Amino acid sequence: MAQRRAWVFLHRWIGLNLGVWFALVGLTGSVLVFEDEVDAFLNPALLVEPSAAPHLLPHRILGRADDEFPLGHVERLRTPKHPHDVYRLLVRLAPHMRAESERVEALFSPVRGELLGTREAEALGLSRPYLVKTLYEFHRNVLLGNFGSNIVGLAGFLLMSSALTGLAMVWPRSRSGWKRIVWVKARAGATRILYDIHRSWGAALCALLLLATITGSTLVYLNYARDIVSLFSEVAPFPVVPWRQSPADDWPSFETVAARVQAAYPERAVAEIHIPSRPTAGYLFYLRKAGDAHRLGDTLVWVHPGTGEILFERSSRNRTAGETFMHWLFPLHSGTAFGQAGKIAMCLTGIAPLLLALTGLWVWLRKRRA
Numbered sequence: 001m002a003q004r005r006a007w008v009f010l011h012r013w014i015g016l017n018l019g020v021w022f023a024l025v026g027l028t029g030s031v032l033v034f035e036d037e038v039d040a041f042l043n044p045a046l047l048v049e050p051s052a053a054p055h056l057l058p059h060r061i062l063g064r065a066d067d068e069f070p071l072g073h074v075e076r077l078r079t080p081k082h083p084h085d086v087y088r089l090l091v092r093l094a095p096h097m098r099a100e101s102e103r104v105e106a107l108f109s110p111v112r113g114e115l116l117g118t119r120e121a122e123a124l125g126l127s128r129p130y131l132v133k134t135l136y137e138f139h140r141n142v143l144l145g146n147f148g149s150n151i152v153g154l155a156g157f158l159l160m161s162s163a164l165t166g167l168a169m170v171w172p173r174s175r176s177g178w179k180r181i182v183w184v185k186a187r188a189g190a191t192r193i194l195y196d197i198h199r200s201w202g203a204a205l206c207a208l209l210l211l212a213t214i215t216g217s218t219l220v221y222l223n224y225a226r227d228i229v230s231l232f233s234e235v236a237p238f239p240v241v242p243w244r245q246s247p248a249d250d251w252p253s254f255e256t257v258a259a260r261v262q263a264a265y266p267e268r269a270v271a272e273i274h275i276p277s278r279p280t281a282g283y284l285f286y287l288r289k290a291g292d293a294h295r296l297g298d299t300l301v302w303v304h305p306g307t308g309e310i311l312f313e314r315s316s317r318n319r320t321a322g323e324t325f326m327h328w329l330f331p332l333h334s335g336t337a338f339g340q341a342g343k344i345a346m347c348l349t350g351i352a353p354l355l356l357a358l359t360g361l362w363v364w365l366r367k368r369r370a
Contacts, residue, residue, distance in 0.1 A: 019357030030350030055110035059255035153220035198359035215333035233322030241282030252308035
């Protein structure tokens with residue numbers, strides 16, 4: 001009995017003090033599960049291509065970006081995943097004039113190659129072009145930078161504690177007791193119905209809540225997690241492209257490099273390309289095929305910018321157990337590891353803290369008045 005009272009006190013204290021926080025972080029997470037779809041819904045003129053005609057290849061879009069931003073450097077190019085998606089380019093404006101020059105996201109039509117518009121890469125706000133970005137930053141660090149990330153990480157561990165204490169409170173002593181846990185007495189009074197909903201939803205989604213909080217908090221403290229995982233299995237950092245003397249005139253074009261990578265991996269599509277601003281960086285290709293866990297694909301390839309040679313590959317063929325664990329953290333957190341069903345499940349999980357906070361508060365207030 002004393003142990004149960006301790007669980008009840010801890011569960012109630014966490015819920016009453018941090019329930020609103022959990023609800024806000026959960027709701028923003030629910031939206032971010034479908035961030036690309038929500039962003040396209042809010043900004044169709046920027047992110048939706050009305051035509052279903054064949055798409056231009058990435059080098060054609062990169063050429064159009066050079067025309068639109070003659071003093072800029074394209075740092076990243078993301079290809080359309082679906083027929084009505086657009087090319088999304090991250091462009092640093094005038095990098096030769098100052099090191100930390102402004103960056104913009106430039107959106108290009110994949111059919112016409114036309115610049116559809118731009119938006120500041122680091123800007124936040126509640127207007128449509130920046131709303132999803134703002135929700136992401138709130139979910140990640142409550143708009144407080146690194147300090148806020150620590151708050152979110154600690155709050156994640158507290159939410160995990162709340163889920164575990166709640167489960168401990170209702171854990172049945174027999175198998176037949178599980179039916180009572182998930183059952184809602186529809187003919188009972190309002191308080192009893194809300195208590196049953198609180199208990200049943202909490203028990204039913206406990207595993208997913210634990211998955212979301214554990215992976216989310218681990219992503220916040222990613223460097224620490226990498227160090228701990230490395231004690232058991234190697235987790236190699238991103239490789240450094242070795243320097244090789246090569247005259248600038250002999251460097252292969254972007255078109256040639258992209259064609260070589262596609263020829264080497266014909267069963268995969270290019271999802272994103274990071275383009276080097278200096279010779280020692282190299283190209284980084286994210287390659288995707290059907291069934292991949294990560295939204296950008298499970299295969300990463302580094303290419304030497306001066307020779308076009310494929311230097312390194314990181315995929316399921318050569319990842320260590322530790323690297324596989326680290327790779328799966330975000331797909332598990334966002335639900336993409338299990339396809340559309342996984343995304344829907346994690347979206348519902350994000351809504352759960354709001355429902356649990358409201359029903360828990362109602363039951364607590366009614367008991368205090370009784």
